[in-house]
Amino acid sequence: MISMKQCELLVVGAGPAGLGAAIEAARLGVSVLLIDENDTAGGQLFKQIHKFFGSKEHYAGTRGFQIGQALLREASALGVEVMLNARAVGLLDDGSVAVQYGKDLIQIQASKLILATGAKENAITFPGWTLPGVMTAGAAQTFSNVYDTLVGKNILMVGSGNVGLIVSYQLMQAGAHIKGLVEVLPAISGYGVHAGKIKRAGVPIWTKHTVLEAKGKRRVEEVVIGEVDDQRKPVYGTQKTLEVDTILLAVGLTPRVELASMAGCRLGVERILGGHLPVHNQEMLSTKDSVYVCGDLAGVEEANTALDEGRLAGTAAAEALGYSDAKTADKKRCLVEGLHDLRMGTFGEKRLDCKSRVIEKWSCV
Amino acid sequence: MKDNWLKQGYIDVDDWRKDMNYPSEARRKQKAVAAIECFQEIPCNPCRDACPAGAIVLHGLVERPKLMEDLCTGCGLCVAVCPGQAIFLVEERERHARITFPYEYVPLPTQDMMVEAVNRAGETVCQGRVLRVAESKTMNKTRLVTLEVPLRWADEVRSMKRLEGDHENG
Amino acid sequence: MGNKKEHPIVDFVETELVQVTVDGKPLWVSEGKPIAAALLQAGIDVFRFTEKRKAPRSLFCGIGQCNDCVMVVDGIPNVRTCVTRVQAGMVIETQMGLGKLGDINETM
Numbered sequence: 001m002i003s004m005k006q007c008e009l010l011v012v013g014a015g016p017a018g019l020g021a022a023i024e025a026a027r028l029g030v031s032v033l034l035i036d037e038n039d040t041a042g043g044q045l046f047k048q049i050h051k052f053f054g055s056k057e058h059y060a061g062t063r064g065f066q067i068g069q070a071l072l073r074e075a076s077a078l079g080v081e082v083m084l085n086a087r088a089v090g091l092l093d094d095g096s097v098a099v100q101y102g103k104d105l106i107q108i109q110a111s112k113l114i115l116a117t118g119a120k121e122n123a124i125t126f127p128g129w130t131l132p133g134v135m136t137a138g139a140a141q142t143f144s145n146v147y148d149t150l151v152g153k154n155i156l157m158v159g160s161g162n163v164g165l166i167v168s169y170q171l172m173q174a175g176a177h178i179k180g181l182v183e184v185l186p187a188i189s190g191y192g193v194h195a196g197k198i199k200r201a202g203v204p205i206w207t208k209h210t211v212l213e214a215k216g217k218r219r220v221e222e223v224v225i226g227e228v229d230d231q232r233k234p235v236y237g238t239q240k241t242l243e244v245d246t247i248l249l250a251v252g253l254t255p256r257v258e259l260a261s262m263a264g265c266r267l268g269v270e271r272i273l274g275g276h277l278p279v280h281n282q283e284m285l286s287t288k289d290s291v292y293v294c295g296d297l298a299g300v301e302e303a304n305t306a307l308d309e310g311r312l313a314g315t316a317a318a319e320a321l322g323y324s325d326a327k328t329a330d331k332k333r334c335l336v337e338g339l340h341d342l343r344m345g346t347f348g349e350k351r352l353d354c355k356s357r358v359i360e361k362w363s364c365v
Numbered sequence: 366m367k368d369n370w371l372k373q374g375y376i377d378v379d380d381w382r383k384d385m386n387y388p389s390e391a392r393r394k395q396k397a398v399a400a401i402e403c404f405q406e407i408p409c410n411p412c413r414d415a416c417p418a419g420a421i422v423l424h425g426l427v428e429r430p431k432l433m434e435d436l437c438t439g440c441g442l443c444v445a446v447c448p449g450q451a452i453f454l455v456e457e458r459e460r461h462a463r464i465t466f467p468y469e470y471v472p473l474p475t476q477d478m479m480v481e482a483v484n485r486a487g488e489t490v491c492q493g494r495v496l497r498v499a500e501s502k503t504m505n506k507t508r509l510v511t512l513e514v515p516l517r518w519a520d521e522v523r524s525m526k527r528l529e530g531d532h533e534n535g
Numbered sequence: 536m537g538n539k540k541e542h543p544i545v546d547f548v549e550t551e552l553v554q555v556t557v558d559g560k561p562l563w564v565s566e567g568k569p570i571a572a573a574l575l576q577a578g579i580d581v582f583r584f585t586e587k588r589k590a591p592r593s594l595f596c597g598i599g600q601c602n603d604c605v606m607v608v609d610g611i612p613n614v615r616t617c618v619t620r621v622q623a624g625m626v627i628e629t630q631m632g633l634g635k636l637g638d639i640n641e642t643m
Contacts, residue, residue, distance in 0.1 A: 038598075038599070053409035054409060063505065121596060132580045132592065135595045136596050172470070192405050193448075193451040219581070219591070347405070
């Protein structure tokens, strides 16, 4: 059975970016339908149990899941219609979106579309990587922080980005032992303060090291790690075996561009932002004039930038639909400036460069 | 300094002593003072907003916080709010130092308990006596533990060894 | 693998226990948890075996994207256990290979 549904604005993905977009558009009077393939809204916010960086405007110092709760309350108060268990499976020729909703297929016709489909975690391969007990760091984080389930007791973390550092800390909070963290690069790549937390808890961090092999019969029982040289090749004789039951991969994320690509949005490649992503202008409009993109889909960063990109996309889409007020221009300017600020400093500058390039590419189309 | 800190994940104590936010000896001996060990430009400023005395100067979002030690009252609100858990309180007495740090593990220590005091690398450097375990609604589940340790470890002790016996199978 | 009693940050809400069947054996699990979480808590960590090499597989992405954790649930193969919540009376089976169609036709 295919049924039809119409709305002014359809937002795909109810994580921080999608929620931000839906909230700002609804605030200006747009009728918004927000869909998500999961049975709860909030995206990956509910597994973030640490206090967030940022400023007052980003709820800094508040824990991620609490920010998620606040955003859901706000969306609900503004009358955003949220449809869960609804997976956007494709875009049809007339611009409508095919959505699998339980066992039904629904065709949604919207005047504007905001894609906030997020990102997926990367993996690296090594002998034994398919054994039970090898999984993404995000899986362990979700299971521990949302479902009260530790996926292992003795854990090796792979990758020293913020995900690897934060998840290590959170699993210790839940009672696991982090036997060590390996990083293939010569230096820790996440924030020093996050590394500091797990160092104070006594976790060894081995830079210029990688996983060589996972061993075990029906699940991981041991891991072999080793040093790498400047070409990232293993150095003979440096192998070390650790008794672990779990190996977690925190080796970056990739934007989920399938829908954007299907919509005909032009893609660009920015390695620092996760690879292929839809190019967009300063106000998050893709190369298709009815499709906006935001959050990790538009380049993997973090929840604060995702939220603000969403707010910007929602405001811009509302304006394009004819909904704006005296404060709209000012609001957009503040969000653009805020995003710029979030990309300042030692860590942000590279992302700022990438984003400038993305915006430049958009203007060349 | 930076290279070493990014390789090992913590700052060497000698580098801390040279840092702009290392409190003066006079101030450390006067009463508790914030030790802000935030060395990178991170888009984050809640410490400034949390300080009721206006003792933390930070323009915009990514600048490193700068402590005005004469204004700091040692209240610890910045310690609890800092998402990086990079702020501590230090107070130097005649023979002992009192170190306050954020703590988010269970079980919690209790007053007068003797615990293993650890440095920035997580190594036990001495025993410490728990003077106080503070928590409040504003601190949002981050507890502030104050340890009394021998004075010579004042610049080193930044946490305690986690206590065993938690999280056993139910 | 472990059932935690206490968490320093999160106040987990305890749900009622319900009975399910896993590979023919009864198991009491917390209602509303994903199947994968319930099984891991019960110490069951192999969810399926691959078609060609009969290699064990388990949880991998935890958010319904990778399809590594699929099992046969109420006769339907390839059910993503990380995003499917347990319900009383569910019949859960380790999946061998690609799974048999079984009752799936009824649902289509």
